[in-house]
Amino acid sequence: MRLQQLLFTLAGVLFCGLLSAQITLRGKIVDANTGDDLIGASVLAKGTTTGTVTDIDGSWELTVSGLPTVLQFSYIGFAPTEVEVVERGQDLTIRLGDDAITTETVEVVGQRVSDKQRQSALTVESLDAIAIQQTPASNFYDGLGSLKDVDLTSASLGFKIVNTRGFNSTNPVRSLQIIDGVDNQSPGLNFSLGNFLGASELDVNRVNLVVGASSAFYGPNAFNGVISIETKDPFLQQGFSAQLKVAERNLFEGGVRWADAIKNEDGEEWMAYKLNLSGFRADDWVADNFDRVFDTDFGPDNLGGYDAVNIYGDEASPTFDFEGVRNLPGLGRIFREGYKEEDLVDYDSENLKAGVAFHFRLNPKKALESTELLVASNYSTGTTVYQGDNRFSLRGIQFFQHRLELRNRDNFFVRAYVTHEDAGDSYDPYFTALRLQDRSKPDDAWASEYTDYWQRNIVPRFNNLEGYPNCFPRDCGILERDQLRSTFFEQPNIRELLEEYHAEAREFAQSPRGVNTQGDLRPGTAEFQEAFDEITSTIASEEEDGSRFFDRSALYHVHGEKKFNSIWQPNDASRLEATVGANGRLYTPNSQGSILLDTAGRNIDTWEIGAYGGGTLHLNDRYKISTSLRVDKNENFDVLLSPAASFVYTPSQTTTARVSFSSAIRNPTLADQYLNYDVGRATLIGNLNGVEGLNTVESVRAFANSGRQADLVFFDVAPIKPERVRTLEAGYRTTLFEKLYLDATYYYSFYDDFIGFNIGVDANTFGTQLLSAAAFRVSANAQEQVTTQGFSIGGNYYFANYFSFNGNYSWNKLNSDTDDPIVPAFNTPEHKFNLGVSGRNVPVGFLGSGVRDLGFSINYKWIDGFIFEGSPQFTGFVESYGMLDAQVNLAVPSINTTIKLGASNILDNKVFTVYGGPRIGRLAYLSATYELKGR
Template sequence: MKHIVLCCFLVFSCLSLVAQERTVQGRVFSQLNGESLPGVNVKIRGTSTGVVTDINGFYEIAVPGPESILIFSYVGYLTEEVVVGERNSIDISLAEDLTELSEIVISGTRRAEKITETPATIQIIGEEEIAKIATFNPGELLARVKGVEFIRAGVAGTGINVRGFNSNFNAKNLQVTDGRFSTLVATGLPFGPLNTVIKEDIERIEVVLGPNAALFGPNAHNGLVNTITKDPRTSAGTTLALNAGNQSMFSARLRHAQIVSGEFAFKVTGEYTSAEEFEYADSVYIDRNADGIKEGYEEYLLDNTIEFMRGETALYYTPVDGTDLIFQAGGSNSTYLSPTNVGRNQIKDWRIFYTQVKLVSDNWFAQLYHTWSKTDSTYSIDDRTKGYYRFKDTNPELTEAQLRAASLTTGALFQDDSRRLNAEVQYNNDIDNNFFYTIGAQWQRDMANSLGTYLLDENAEDYITVNQLGVYGQFDYLFGDGFKVTAAFRGDNHDVYGFNFLPKVGLVKSGDWGGVRLTYGKGIAAPTILNMYGDLFGGLILGNAEGFTLVDGTVIEKQEVEEVQSFELGYKGQLVPKKLFIDANTYYNISENFLSPVTVIGVAAKRGDQPISEVQSAYAIYNGLVATYVNFGKFNTYGFDLGLNYFFTDDWSMGATYSYFGYGIDENNLENDFDKDGKVTPLDLLVNAPKHKGTASLNYMGDKFFGSIFSRWVQEFNYYSSFQIASETIPGLKYRGVDIVEDARSGDAWNYGPLGGFLTFDVSAGYQFNDMFRLSGQVSNLFDTEMREFTAAPPTGRLYSLELQVQLPAID
C-alpha cells in the first residue's frame, strides 16, 4: 500500500511540475529608437538556462513557475529583471546605458566584460564619437586618448605609440580589425591609412595601453588598437556620407546593410577620398662638389596627391540559434606621402586585400584569413633624388625621361607582393558562473616578397617564409563582492627568434562605484621581416637575422626580441555619482634588449657565414659599410595617466586628460652605450616622447545640435629616429658623429628643432535635421598654429571639413 501511495505522490508531483512549467515568449526593443534588438541574452535568474533573441528581437523560453525572474542583458544597454507571474507573453524595451562605468570591452580578456572589470587600461572611442566627427579619417580621434603619443604627418597620416619610444618606423603597436592582424607582412607596420574599413562601418575602437601580448601575441608590446565593425543585423540600412574641405579634400562613402531573412544578413561598404598634401619639400643632401660639401636639393618629382579607395563586403549566416558563420572580404588602394627614417616614401597604388571566414558560437570561435599586400611603384624620394643627380652628373647625354627611369634603379624602388595566412581556434566556458576560462591557438605564416627590391629575396618566386605558432589561455575567478583574479599566458614559437613565454596576472575589485585593478604583464616586440631580411639601397641597410662579423673581428649578434615587464595600478570610477568620472593609472616598465632603429655598425666582413661581398649588391660603392638593427640595454620607464569627465547636464560635459612619462637608465652600465662612444648619454636611449601632455574639451550633445571645443597641449621634446633628428642645440653631444645644432643640417637631414611645444584647438559642430539628414563641420588647428609633430613631414596646418550624412531606413 505504501508503494502505491508513493507512486501516486510522485506521479502527482511530476504532473504538478509539468503543469507549472510553461513557455514565455516576447520581443525586445530599444528605447532609443524603438527598433528590435537581436542577440539579447534572456536568462532565468539563479539558473544556467537562457536563450538569445533572434534577428527580429523575438525570444521563447521555458520557465518553471510564476516566481521565475527573467534577466534581459545586452551590450550597451541597461540590464532589466522581470518577474514572470502569470504572463505568457512579455515584451520589454531596454534603455541605452549612458554611464562610462558600464561600457563593454573585449580587448582585455577576449570576451565581453564591463570596462571596470577588465584587467587592463582600455580607452574606448565610441560609435557616436566616430559618427559625429566631420572627417573621413577616424584616426584623428586617437589624439583624444590619454596615454597615447599621437602624431599627424600631413593631411591623411596619423599614427600613435604608447608610453614613449615613438619613431618614424614604429611596429611596436598591434593593430587588429575584426580579429585580423592589420599589419604589413614585411615591415610589421600597422595598416593605418591602408586599412580597408570605412568610418561609417566602425562600431567602436578599443585602445589598450601597455603590453597585451599574453592574449594577442608579439607586437602588442606597447599597446593594441582594436577596431570592431558593425553587425548588419543590428545596423541595417543605407548610409551615404560626403566630405569636402581645404587641401582639395573630397570624400564619398557608402554603407548598405540588410537583413535578408532570419538566417541571412549582409553589408557592403565603399569609399573614394582624394586631397592634396600640404606644400612642403624636405631637403635631400647630395655631394656634387669637388670639395665634398653636401648641398640641399628639393625632393625630385614630389607628388602631393592623396587618394584612397577602399571597400568591404560581409555575409552573416546563422544556421542554428547561437551559431554564426561570417564571410568577409575587402581591399584598398592608397596613394600618399609617408615619412620614414630616411626621408619620405612616395606610396603609389599600394593595395591591401583580405578574405576571412569566422565561426562564432556561445563557446567556440574559429577563423581563417588571408591577407595580401601589393605595390609596384612605391619609392624612396630621398634615394631617388640622389640617384637622379648622380646620373645627371655622370651621364650628361641622358634625356629627362631617361634620367627619370634611371633614378629608380638605385635601390629607391619598393615593390611588394607579400601575403599572410592566419588561423585561430578558441574555446571559452565557465564553471558555476564564477570560474571563466578561455583557451586558444593561433598559427601564422608570413610569405614576404619584394621582387628583389628591398628584401633579401631575388624574384617573384623567392618568398621569405616565416612561421609562428602560439597557444594562449586566460582564467578568471570571481570570489564575490566584486573581487576577480585573472591569470593569462601565451607561448609562441617562431622560426627565427625561437620560443617565448608571456605571462599576465591581475586582481580587480569592482562595484557600482567603479573598479580598481593591479596587473603584471610581460610583452615582446619581435623583429620584423624587414629587420631580419632587409636589403635597402644596394645593401647599405641589411637585415640582422644571422648576425655580422666586422673586419676587425667584432661580432654583432643577430637581433632578438625586445622584452618589457609592466606593473600597473589603475582606477576607473565616479567621484560624484553620475557627474564626475575619473580614469587614472600609474605604471612601471622594465625593458631589456631594446630594438634599435637602423644604425651603422661599421665595415662588415660577413653576414652570418656569407661574405659581405656576396650579400651587398652595391659593394663596389660601400665596401662593406653596413647599417642594421641591433639589441641593446636595460632601462626603466614609468608614468601615470589621468582622465576626468564632468557632466553638467545630460547635454553638456567637459573632459580633461594629463599624462606624465619618465625613464631611468644606468649610466654605469656600458650595455646601454648604444652609439659605442664609451659612455652612456641620453642619446643612447631614444625616448622620443614628451614628459608632459594633456587635453581639454567642452562638449554639447543635444537632440538636434551637437558640438565640441577640443584643445591639445604637447610639451617640447627632442626626437631622434635613425637619420632623422629634431632637437634643440646640445653643446658637447653628437648624434651620428655630428654636432647637435638646432636649425642646421645634421648629416643627411635638416634639424628644424624640437617637436611639440604647442597648444592647439579644434572646433566642431553639427545639426541632426531628422532621422535621415545630418550636417556637421570641423576645423582642426583653428588658429593655424605652427606645430611640428613628426620629422620628414610637413608642419600640421589648419584643416577644415564639412560632412553631409544621409541615413536611409532598412529595407523590409
C-alpha cells in the same frame, strides 16, 4: 588545529553570506522601432545610486542587493520605462520607444563607461559610434589622438600612426592594429598602415585601445598596445547610409554602406550581408622644412650650402671639406644643391576602400546565439606619403584581404585570413635624388669642377683685392697669414662677394660636361622628367639602378579560440571562466631584392605559432582574479613565454581598483632579420646570423686623420633575438558626486633585449690610406635593460543632461641613461594633455519642426617638445605645440541626415608631429551623413 578549523569555518560562513547577499542581473536594451542596440543607455536600481550603462551590443549587467527590485531604463530621446524584477531568470530585454519630448533623464554613474571597461585589468580607452560622431577631428582615426595615453603622428594626410606608452615611430612595430580580429599590417613591412588599409567610418562601430603589453591574448605584436576596431554587424545594424565630406586642401571624401538580412520561410533571418565603399582625395601636406638637419655643423649662413631636412642629395661628404686648404682660400665646406621633396613626391593623396561581408546563421532559430559562418573580403588602394628611415612615395599601392570565420558569440571562433600587398609604383624620393644627382654629374666630378673653377677663376680675384692678406713666409708666418685671411673673409662686403663667387662655381660645376654626365637635371625640364620617370620605374636593387621598390608579399593567419563562461558557478555573483586559443602565421615575402634578402631565388618564408590560456575568477562581483600564459615560437627563434596576472577589486558599482602584471614579446620583423636596403648614407641590413668585423665610426675618423692602424676599433654584432617587456600597472576608476568619472593609471615597464640598431663601418685600408668606407646600420639588441614609467589620469564631468567636460593628462618617461650603443628611440613627449567640452543630443526644436538634436565638441591638445629619433636625416627636436579642434553637428530627422561643420587645428598653427614630416595646418570640413535604418 582547532583554531585553524574554526577560522576556516567562520571564513566559509562569511563568504557564503557575501555570495548570497547580492544578485547579478543581465539583459539588453534595444530600439523598439528599429531593433538596433542602444549603446550607452542607462540602467538604474530605483531608489539607489547603483547603475550602469549598456555595452557596445546593448547588453548590460547590474548587481543588486536582492529581489524583488525595480529597474529604471532610459536613453536620451526615448521614453523611460520601469520594470519590476522578481526572479533571476526573468527576460530583461528592454525595448525603448520614441519620446516626442525629451524627458529629464536619470543621471547614471560613469555615463557611457560600461562595467566591462571599468572592471578591465588593463587600461582601455574607447571611441564608440556616438563618440565618433562627436569627435572634432576630421575623421574617427584622427579622433583617437584626443584619448588618454595616445600619441598620434601624421606623416601625411593619408598616413596616420597611433601609438601608446612610448617608443613612438612612423613604422609602429610595437603596437598591433586589428579590425574584427584581423591584423591589418603590411605583410612585407610588418607594421600597420593606420587607416589606409582599414575600415570605412560608416562601418565603424567602436574602437578600443588596449594600452600596454598585451601579448597574452593578442599575440607577439601586441607589445605596447592594441588598436582594436570593431565594424558593424549586418544582422544588427541594417539599412543604407552615405556620407559626403568636403574640406580645405581640396579634400573630398565619400562613402556608402548598405546592409540587409534575408529571412527564411519561417520569418527568421538566416543570412545578412553588407557592402562598403569609401574613398578620398586631397592635396597632401608638403614637407618643406629647409632648416639644417639637427645637430649638424653648417646652416644657411654657410655660403657653400648646407644639409636641409627636406632637401635630398645635399648631404655633406668628407671629400667636400676644403676648410683650411691653403690653395683654395674662402672655399670652405661645399654641398650639392640636392632636390626638394616637393619636386620628387606625388602629393595627390588618395585612398579607395571597398569591402563585402556575408554572415550565415547555421541555426536561425537561435538568432544571436546561433553559430555563424562569415565570409569577407576587403580591398584598399591609393597614393600617400609614408615616413620610415626615408620618406617614401606610396603610389598605387594595393592590399587584398580575405577572411573566413566560424564563430559563436562569447563562445568560440575559428578564423582564417590572408593579406596580399602590391607596392605598385611606390618609390624612395631620397634615393631618387641621389640617382638624379649622380646622372647629372657624379660627386667626385662635381667637386673637382667646383674646386677647379675656384682655383682658376676665384683665387686670382682675391689676390687682386685691396687688403687681401697675401704675404709670403719671409714677411709673415703661414699660420699668421691664415688667421688674417679668416678675418678678411668675415667682412660683410667680402661675404657678399663670396656669395656671388660660390654661385658662379656652382653653376659651372652643374653644367653638362664629360662623358658620364647629363648636365643640370632641374625640376620642370623635360630632361629632369625623363630621368625621373626612368629612375622611379626601375627597381632598386644591385642589378638595377632605380628607386622603385617591389613588394608582393603575403601573410597567412589561422586563429582559434574557445571560452568557457561558467566552469564553476555557485551562484549568480560568482563564477570561474576560462579561455584557450592558438594561432599560426606564415609570412611569404617577395621583394625581388629591392628591400629584403630574397634575391637569386632565396626563400625567406617565415612561420610563427602560438598558444594561450587563461582563467578569471569572479567572487561576489567584487573581486576578479585573472591569470594567463602564452607560448610563442618563431621559426628562427626559441620558444618564449608571456605570463600575465591581475587583481580587480570593485567595492561598489562606481569604483574599481586594479593591479596587474603583464608581459609581451616581439619577434624581430622581417626587416630586422632580412633587410638589405641602401638609403644613401648607409645600408640598412637585417641580422639573423650576426655581423662580424665592423669598425666604429669614431675609430675610422681617427684613422683617416692619423693613418695609424692601431686607431681602428673592431666589433661584432650578435644575431638579433626577440625583445621582451614586463609591466607592472596599478589603476583606479571611480565616479564622484554621480557626475564626475575619473580613471588614473601608473605603470613601470622593463624591456630586455630591446631591438634597435648598431652603426658600423666596413673600412678598406692600405697602409696609412683609407681607400673606401661603407656604413652599415645593423639591427641589434641592447645589452642593458631599458626601463620606462608613466602616469595618466582622465576625467569626464557630466552636467545638465546633455553636456560634459573632459580632460586627460599623460606623463611618460624613459628612465634609462646608458652608454649602450643602441639608443632607444623613445620619441614621446614627457607631458601632454587634452581639455574639452561637448554636448550631445541637445534639443533645439525651436529652430523648426524638422530639426531635433544639436551636438558640439571642442578639444584643445598640448604636446611637450621632444627629441624624435629616426634616420640620421630625420632625427631632431619636435617643438612644443597646441592644437584646437572644434565641431558642431545638427540632426535633421525629417531627412535622416546629420550635418557636421568643424575644423582640426582651427587656429592654423603650423606644427610638426614628427621630425622630417610636413607642417600640419588647419583642416576645416563640412560633412553630411545620411542614414536610413532597416526594420
